[in-house]
Amino acid sequence: MSKPLSVQELIKDYGPNRAVDKVSFEVEPGEIFGLLGPNGAGKTSIISIITTLERPTGGAVSVFGHDVVKDSRQAKVNLGVVPQEIINHGYFTVEEILKFHSGYFGIWENQKQIDFLLERLDLHVHRNKRVKQLSGGMKRRLLIAKALVHKPKLLLLDEPTAGVDIELRESLWGFVEELKAQGISVVLTTHYLEEAEQLCDRVGIIHKGQIRKVGPTSSLIKEFTQRRIQLTLKDQIAPVSHRWLVDQSANQLVFQVPADQGLGDLMSTVDFSYENVMDAQIMEGTLEDAFRRVLGEPTA
Amino acid sequence: MKTNIQFIPFAMLLNREIQRFMKVLAQTILTPMMTSTLYLLIFGVSLGASIQMSSGISFLEFLIPGLIMMGCLNNSFQNSSSSIVSAKFGGDLEDYRVSPLSNSQIVWALSLGGLARGLIVGGITFLVGEVFFYSTTGAWLNVHSWPIFVFFLAIGGLSFAKFGMSVAFWAKTFDQMSIVGNFLLLPLIYLGGVFFSLEKLSPFWQSVSKFNPLLYLINGVRYGVLGQADVSLSSCILVSGVALVFFHFLALRSLNRGSFVRW
Ligand SMILES: Nc1ncnc2c1ncn2[C@@H]1O[C@H](COP(=O)(O)OP(=O)(O)OP(=O)(O)O)[C@@H](O)[C@H]1O
Ligand SMILES: [Mg+2]
Numbered sequence: 233m234s235k236p237l238s239v240q241e242l243i244k245d246y247g248p249n250r251a252v253d254k255v256s257f258e259v260e261p262g263e264i265f266g267l268l269g270p271n272g273a274g275k276t277s278i279i280s281i282i283t284t285l286e287r288p289t290g291g292a293v294s295v296f297g298h299d300v301v302k303d304s305r306q307a308k309v310n311l312g313v314v315p316q317e318i319i320n321h322g323y324f325t326v327e328e329i330l331k332f333h334s335g336y337f338g339i340w341e342n343q344k345q346i347d348f349l350l351e352r353l354d355l356h357v358h359r360n361k362r363v364k365q366l367s368g369g370m371k372r373r374l375l376i377a378k379a380l381v382h383k384p385k386l387l388l389l390d391e392p393t394a395g396v397d398i399e400l401r402e403s404l405w406g407f408v409e410e411l412k413a414q415g416i417s418v419v420l421t422t423h424y425l426e427e428a429e430q431l432c433d434r435v436g437i438i439h440k441g442q443i444r445k446v447g448p449t450s451s452l453i454k455e456f457t458q459r460r461i462q463l464t465l466k467d468q469i470a471p472v473s474h475r476w477l478v479d480q481s482a483n484q485l486v487f488q489v490p491a492d493q494g495l496g497d498l499m500s501t502v503d504f505s506y507e508n509v510m511d512a513q514i515m516e517g518t519l520e521d522a523f524r525r526v527l528g529e530p531t532a
Numbered sequence: 533m534k535t536n537i538q539f540i541p542f543a544m545l546l547n548r549e550i551q552r553f554m555k556v557l558a559q560t561i562l563t564p565m566m567t568s569t570l571y572l573l574i575f576g577v578s579l580g581a582s583i584q585m586s587s588g589i590s591f592l593e594f595l596i597p598g599l600i601m602m603g604c605l606n607n608s609f610q611n612s613s614s615s616i617v618s619a620k621f622g623g624d625l626e627d628y629r630v631s632p633l634s635n636s637q638i639v640w641a642l643s644l645g646g647l648a649r650g651l652i653v654g655g656i657t658f659l660v661g662e663v664f665f666y667s668t669t670g671a672w673l674n675v676h677s678w679p680i681f682v683f684f685l686a687i688g689g690l691s692f693a694k695f696g697m698s699v700a701f702w703a704k705t706f707d708q709m710s711i712v713g714n715f716l717l718l719p720l721i722y723l724g725g726v727f728f729s730l731e732k733l734s735p736f737w738q739s740v741s742k743f744n745p746l747l748y749l750i751n752g753v754r755y756g757v758l759g760q761a762d763v764s765l766s767s768c769i770l771v772s773g774v775a776l777v778f779f780h781f782l783a784l785r786s787l788n789r790g791s792f793v794r795w
Contacts, residue, residue, distance in 0.1 A: 284629055285793055315626060324548075335541060335545070
């Protein structure tokens with residue numbers, strides 16, 4: 233079976249500027265893959281090449297084995313995309329837009345799926361409105377409905393939660409997990425790293441057009457972050473010198489411990505005893521910390 | 533859920549194109565009704581009464597087929613070009629590209645959509661013309677050959693819709709769109725013998741006019757309605773056939789080369 237998405241040595245130049253620089257990654261069936269990177273990193277450019285909106289300068293992209301340049305129509309049959317920017321549709325209503333979009337994917341009669349999506353995305357009461365009459369969050373939901381009319385097996389979400397309130401964000405991610413449970417593969421970009429951490433099985437971190445790191449979310453966090461252990465002591469002690477110590481103030485000590493070391497390892501190497509510890513707080517590294525480390529920024 | 537990407541994407545886009553102009557019926561139908569009424573009133577009835585045609589037909593008879601074709605060409609061009617320009621602004625042009633619609637499906641759907649509007653406007657102009665003809669002569673104008681009449685309307689409308697697509701894909705602004713419309717299309721249509729017969733021109737301008745492809749499209753329709761025209765039927769068929777093929781490939785090429793990314 234060919235991979236839902238395979239990106240090999242992808243290059244995209246806009247004039248003299250290289251926006252995507254030899255990017256390679258693959259997406260496995262039924263996984264959620266996060267494409268993370270700061271503004272201008274090249275995420276939307278990669279997505280636009282997958283959807284054939286932009287032509288690659290070099291490299292190859294295939295969707296379920298279909299090359300997006302040579303075999304683009306077959307590649308797009310199983311592909312759904314939620315673009316970063318809102319799309320307007322002039323005089324057409326939500327329901328008409330979904331009907332047309334189904335047709336572009338080769339489905340003339342699709343009322344059942346359209347009704348399901350309108351219901352599921354809380355757009356049912358708005359189905360006779362035009363895009364201009366919708367709120368920002370409704371417009372996003374319409375984009376998501378459009379992307380799903382033809383039941384794609386690979387879904388690309390380019391910042392689907394930009395400008396969306398917390399409640400809707402949570403319900404959208406819930407929906408994405410439902411889709412994953414049905415075996416749909418998802419590629420998403422987002423600037424909310426906390427959400428990416430919860431949601432993504434694997435992530436690729438991209439910066440200035442280059443993939444810096446690809447891997448399972450949890451192992452990336454392990455590799456690039458450290459545990460912070462904060463100890464509150466009963467009695468103040470003389471200044472401690474220890475290679476993991478990052479901060480000491482009054483009776484508080486903060487250590488940064490490699491992810492594979494624990495509180496026990498720490499205590500066995502300090503010269504004060506358990507009895508003196510009043511409280512211990514262990515803070516795991518986050519994807520955000522890993523992200524900053526990979527990009528070479530100071531961690532918070 | 534039956535999926536067929538060979539025919540349905542095209543059919544749905546054509547359906548969308550037709551619904552698009554049906555939503556603004558005032559613009560698509562009332563405006564051309566108004567213009568053709570005015571033209572017929574001013575040129576056909578009041579000024580035309582004093583114009584003598586050598587071939588034994590009245591000026592009103594001469595004018596009606598020209599106006600029908602002018603309305604058809606103009607509206608076919610307008611429909612496909614404005615559809616693309618507004619889709620470029622709205623971003624829905626991206627929808628065409630991210631779906632399995634092929635470029636030739638897009639070209640055919642938009643050109644048939646443009647033709648549909650062109651035929652409606654041409655039909656309305658025909659009806660208004662009939663009313664004028666009846667009120668001045670007391671008889672209806674008989675169409676000489678419906679197949680020839682409809683053939684030239686269809687070829688002309690399709691060609692112009694394809695031309696409109698090419699221009700809309702190329703244009704970066706609304707200004708550029710209207711420059712092509714006002715400085716290229718309008719003169720060619722007006723000088724293509726809508727309002728006057730070649731025989732009224734000096735030999736020099738007669739030969740210049742023969743290079744205007746619009747002359748053949750318009751006279752093809754005139755032949756279909758009246759059974760006579762300024763140029764031969766075979767030259768009309770030849771030129772309009774070439775125009776259709778040329779504009780088809782021009783439109784395809786602008787889609788293949790152009791960008792579907794929003795402005
Ligand atoms: N159509 C274009 N023409 C020229 N340059 C472009 C074009 N689209 C993107 N770029 C440039 O390519 C680079 C990558 O842009 P891209 O939109 O892919 O970034 P991104 O990772 O999606 O950023 P963001 O998080 O802000 O959405 C940027 O430097 C941008 O200026
Ligand atoms: Mg982007």
